[in-house]
Amino acid sequence: MPAHNRRVFMLHAIAGPTALTALTAPGSARAQAATDAVKETDAYPKSMGFRLNTANVDQAKFPRHEAAQKCSECQLFSGKPGEATGTCSFFKRVVPLDGWCRNFKPRKAAA
Ligand code: SF4
Structure with missing residues (x-):
């Protein structure tokens, strides 16, 4: 598994898919900051x-x-x-x- 995919997998596992989507979505609060x-x-x-x-x-x-x-x-x-x-x-x-x-x-x- 490539390093990036492993990182995404670990973030999903730790934070859950909803939290990860909120952090990385283009319209998210972080992206608009x-x-x-x-x-x-x-x-x-x-x-x-x-x-x-x-x-x-x-x-x-x-x-x-x-x-x-x-x-x-x-x-x-x-x-x-x-x-x-x-x-x-x-x-x-x-x-x-x-x-x-x-x-x-x-x-x-x-x-
Ligand atoms: S005074 Fe300087 S540090 Fe404070 S809000 Fe204005 S630009 Fe930012």
Whole structure:
């Protein structure tokens, strides 16, 4: 049995066919993760203080937050000019230009 088939067989045996299909199907949550927008109510982003708009950050909870900090100014953000959103490499999902989380990393100034 080829190695790939053996792996698939073992995954079926361990996780069951439904779980394997959910992980590998093109429309599965895992496959869509890179293109889905981060939501403030998602557990992990919520734990990171994520806000769709930096103006709505709880300053008492995140005293180091500054109004000028937003996704579009973060090293971990990549977006195309003219678009309202981009990809955050930390969450590996889509965030708005004005978003923020406590993992904000300022872009390095051009030399
Ligand atoms: S890591 Fe940076 S780009 Fe990602 S959500 Fe936080 S502030 Fe925005």
